[in-house]
Amino acid sequence: MDETDPSMPTVELIDEQTTFTLAELCRCCAVEAELIEALVEQGILEPIGRLGRHWCFSSSSLRRTRITLHLQRDLGVNLEGAALALDLLERIEQLDARLRALSR
């Protein structure tokens, strides 16, 4: 691939093996570490381990953090509400997948 072509940027796949440090997650979602700590406390995020002194998160944390932020900002949902919504959204996704499989 031509590295100098500005319309053809280098891509990096974020899969299950990709992890984010606390600092990376903060930067990527433009939030302070305190908010991530609150999300961990609420059970919205679960650190998968520590890298030295710091937490480490799975790639799905990115999506969960962003949805929480959107729900907070757009609908005024608090963290308890967001945690519930995330669980329900996940269940709906599973049910939708099953429904799609059955209704073919």
Add this chain to the structure above:
Amino acid sequence: MEYKDYYQTMGVARDATQEEIKRAYRKLARKYHPDVSKEPDADARFKEVGEANEVLKDPEKRAAYDQLGRQWKNGQDFRPPPDWDTGFEFRGGGYTAGDAGVHSDFFEELFGRDFVRGNGAEGRQAFLMRGEDHHARVLIDLEDSFSGATRSISLRVPELTEDGHVTTRDRTLNVRIPKGIRPRQQIRLAGQGGPGHGGAETGDLYLEVEFRDHPIYRVDGGDIYLDVPVTPWEAALGANIKVPTPSGNIDLKIPANSRQGRKLRLKGRGLAGKQPGDLYVVLQVTLPLAESDAAKALYKQMEEQLGYNPRATMGVS
């Protein structure tokens, strides 16, 4: 520029109270929130409702909007009269440069620019800050993941001009779709996000991948499912049949006495990856109609000779 009927968007009367507007907004925001909604045009509707609320929730903006008159229809060609906003001050509406680009030209023209100009110039250059990371969604086909592909992706990005205006720019990127990417996985494009402030580095762009519905395959994580119709005799006696897979047709052996819905696993023939997914062939036993005398005779013969009662466990025959 098209006129926007914000009252129509919010589904409220022109003389609605601020309370009624707030209630209408909350209801619509929940209905069309892109993270929650299953409505097909949720993204667009959510932005429309957000824009309408931005104006109607603020009594000052609402009054300015109202004095444009009632004669306008949604979508009608519109030019604001000169000095239309004399005597109004739009301040503190929560409208920030970061939100620019999500609003319509109509909104930008009436309520956008001046406010942003005052706001944006101030923060610019004053400190060193890494550019924002941007996030977007991209729809791909199963085949793109299966064999890898390059997709051209258009993004509308807000940009701050020299004099502090916010404009949007259409940007096209040719993105290499990594082989084996799964639904909801993301790809990171380093340095393709928002520009840094004061010469700091550019942010990254994250793309979340979604799969378009496929006419024959469905994807679950890294596994691919495929319904394959078979005849009763193929299912009962066993058979070698051809089935399509994303990498081409293959020969598949159906074991004798296969039941309806039986799943046959083809290991490692799903999406690629460190742990490659599997391909599942789901057998769908289909019955030929008893339309000819010969077919009727065959079914009759089965009835008489097989003594088969599928409802035996229900205690009925």
